[in-house]
Amino acid sequence: MDTRELPLILFTLLTQLAVGLAVFAALRQWVTVEGPSVKTRNEWIAILALIGVGVVAAFFHLGKPLGFIRMLTNIGTAWLSREILTFAIFGVLAAVSLYMVYTKVANGWMLKLTALVGLLAVFTTGMAYAGKAMDAINNLLPLVFFMLTVFTLGPAVATYFVEEKTHALLTSILFPTLLASLIVRFVVPFIWLSGNAVMNATGQNFLASPLHWLHLAALLAGLFFVRNGKSIPAWLPIVLLIGELLGRIAFFALVVTSGANLGGVY
Amino acid sequence: MTRYAFSVNAELCIGCSSCGMACKNQYNLDPGMVWRKLYPLSEEIYPYKDRAFYSLACNHCSQPACLEGCPVGAYTQRDDGIVVHNEDVCIGCRNCLRNCPFGAPRYNEEEGHVEKCSMCWQRIDEGLLPACVQACPTNALTLVDLDADDVSGTVQYPPGFPYRPDVEPSTRFVLPVAPKVVRRDV
């Protein structure tokens, strides 16, 4: 694997976890019995920490890190610029949310807004990573994969911040997500096999990779252990995190670019 | 209007790689950095290994994916179609590597920026040919003006080259022809 991609693996994973936590903080505040007074302070601290680490990691991805400020230049056509912008706004909103939660100011609309902007940020990430050189993912698949990650890791890791009684709420979203994720991630490489030479090579890479199968195994384990719909074991989020990490490494390492096949039959 | 493009005649091309090295020579590229090189055609396309090639650098597309996806605006497109990369503006995020279907941009790890062929625009502006075109001993690699020259004998998407009308590469090709072969073994 090209180790230069490690920063982006971390950035995407950590920010998607952060957005997941934000979505569930807002959700809990919205639908649970405690309502606006539900405790979400720790999550917002975690969210900000995750964003912070993710951004620092992404920083190291750049050949000239000090130029990162100029990354907002091309919002006109570049999804990457839009991603930076949206995450910047999400970060600010998350900080404001933490402040409001901390000072116990009325914050219902703020948390929802932050969560929405977070999802928007993941949307831009999904679009930015649909690289035009990468036939297998030059489409909505990155967006689909990233959203599945948000809704897998969000509820899973949220269990560390909530009481056991809230697990049912989390499971009600986690279970169908795990099912969808397992099906999608299992089927997609087979679909790639029937595509052009570049997609086919990508499909073959995934099907031959332990990273891919271990990811699916983690999802399967998750499905098995939350099938009762009531509680999530404490070790499960760790397994799911590892699964997502392996899957994300696969995403960055195994997708073939069309430039790698020049001279060959497409 | 002028629309500059490379014309790659794989029938005339003798696989000498003068074009590639002329480019390295003109720009004093670091070892490991290659902007132009020969891509051998697979045996399904030409029946002998390493005997037919496309000389490719950047295809100076009409809708360049590198330019669209660059967050810092390091790419600009000139009126004559040349897509220029500015190494000083580039921050080395490598998003263009994910976007160019032809793998034209190359990342220079030492310098922390991306590099690619900018069609020797400095030479063109002085009425000279790009270094690679001047180097070609058989006129296999030439500079054409898609708006003025007759390129009717060429194709835009030959076998061995990605079909990408969404970016619309400017390069034009002529395909190679294999000779009559008299073998004594098989």
Next chain:
Amino acid sequence: MQEKMDSGNTNIQQTLGSKVSRRDFLKMMTAVGAIAALPGNGLLRQGPGATVIPSTGYEGKDAYQVFHNACPRNCYDTCGMLSYVKDGVLKFVEGDPASTFTRGGLCVKGYAYPRSVYSPDRIKYPMKQEGRGSGNWVRISWDEALDTIAKKILELKEQDGSLLGLGMTKYSGNFGITHYGVEGMMSSLGYTTRFVGTPCWPAGIDAQNFDMGNMWCNDPEDMAQSKYIIVWGANPCTNSIHSMKYIYEAKRHGAKVVVIDPIFTQTAAKADEYWQIKPGGDGALALGMARHLLDKKLEDKTWLEENAEGYSEFASYLRREITVEWAAEQSGIPAESIKQITEEFASVKPATIWLGYGLQRHVNGGANVRAIDAFVAMTGNIGKVGGGARYGHLFTWGFNYNALVQSAPEGSVGYTGKTGPMGEFDTGQGGDAASYTDRAFNINKIAQEIMDATEPPVRMLWIANKNVLSQDFDRNKIIEAFKKLDLIVAVDLFFNPTVEQADIVLPTTTLFEDWTVNVSYWHYWMSINEQAIAPMYETKSDIEIASALSSKLNSLQAGSCTFPENIDPKEMMIKEFNDGIYSLFGIKSWEDLKEGARKAKLASSASWSDNKFGTPSGKYEFKSATAEEYGHTALVKYKEPREAYASYRLLTPHLKYGLHSQFQNLDWMLDYNPEPLVYIHPKLAREKGIADGDMVKVYNKLGEVNVKASVSNIVPVDTLLMYEGWYSPNNAYNVNILVDDESSDMGKYKTGAPGVAIHDQFAEIEKA
């Protein structure tokens, strides 16, 4: 051996003072600052802080000083070059547009020159190796180096009473005319042992001399007018890329191009028809084609009656002993094809055959060339524009050889008896016939000659313009033979395998740091080579070394060396010009060349256009008494090929990414050609269980080489293909571990020694 090479390289790094990466090296250079070049010939010697400023591309025509140079490598194309220099630094190079042959472009090797000049691996100072082959190099001063060398020379003279114990081997590392100063240096010391002959093309030279009285080809630019071209045993797409445009021009005007080669080369891919000939079967094929001419009455009777000697005897021989079917069997080419192409060739004029050098690197190479020449002659294509049996020429090489011609010091003692040695560029040494001469050994059998030499043995060897340990044959035997030598001096640019076996290495200049003049053995252009940048570090050109050695010797023993001391390299270059050259090229002075390459003014683009041949009879000789004198049949006849000594034929032709052992070692070149390969046919690969990319062992009675396999249909099933050359210092790949020094038939007549049957080699192959 691999370990030894690795440790050698490490020691070199340490010795050079740092384990800097190339990147750091360039940055260091930049930091020290620029040194401006002075105009004219007053260029200062650059200090160690020479600047290399990374280029940002073309900076506009006014940004540079432009010099004219010429590529001095052993190549048909001998390109005129333009060097763009800024602040005393070579920024980039181009081909000279003044030459219609070069036409503004170089090649993959020529464009890598800046990387060669500024390579951090360049030898910078004289160095001595403490323990030959150990890699323990110690920097020494020029004075100490020359002192050691001079004292050894004087010691040999004392010990043997002559300098026959001093040997010199040199060939084509630099064909700039002033580099014959190396031979001149030897002559100026006395009578020495010379390794004479040439590994390259001697059999064909002799053959063409027997047939026509000289090796003299048409202007290659007239191939554009050919109506039929057979490229036989040559590969211009790899080795003479500038010639291809003329072949293409001919094709555009309806010419048919046929390529005859054991391998489906790049040139074969550009032909209309390709014949996969059995190596060494060329003579038989040509004789079969000649027989068919007779059968179909297609020979040019008039031309033959007027211009041929011994033709009727040859025709009788063909009728008696040669049939097309027999030729088909010997060559592997079907009889129908032979007949068809023969008839086509004979039915148009002009028709030409380009005879390559690979074709004569066989035990029957000379005989094969004679047979092909005969075929061309029979069709009446000799002496025709666009026609001819093209091989090479030395028509434009008539310089003074001022650097070469030096007299032995008074009282020198040498070899008695037969006439002195020569190379193919021999122009004769003027003056009285000396009673002493140099001792001549076969350059192609250096190992055996050193091992056998007595009275006196060879004790010291000077190596310049040659990479013996990469390019000479039976490498393992050479290592053995070198053990007999007390002192080996190598003059070179890089720590290549030869330098690794030297005791003293003297750093030399590249063409950009040197004044000389260059011509080609194929085209008819001449280029000046100006000193574009000051010599780097402490480098000296071959004649500067000769001059310095002369000073040192004379200081130790007055009159021991006649080579001019304190020479001016530019003046030495100017002294090479004479009226003959001026009138041939239509110039008034060498300074005219500063405007660009110039072409010889030829009466006709065709050689032999007046049909006045240089043979004893003045005619084209199908029957040559001279040939008989040299132990060959007088008549052009079939000669048997070499018997195989292993299962598969091993061919080791030239790589396009290197010129012998130059260029491929550069990191820029590794970007285009990262590793050596052995090419093996899919059928053979299957038999041996070898997959594409597997490491394999290629071996024979001489040694073995481990190399990666490329499974490909460009080779015949029974043939292995490995390109010759030298890769980076860490790569032990060397095809000459597998190539013996078996002689080719001809070469002694015009070059002093027979050639080498380089392509009559055989090997086994196995998965490693």
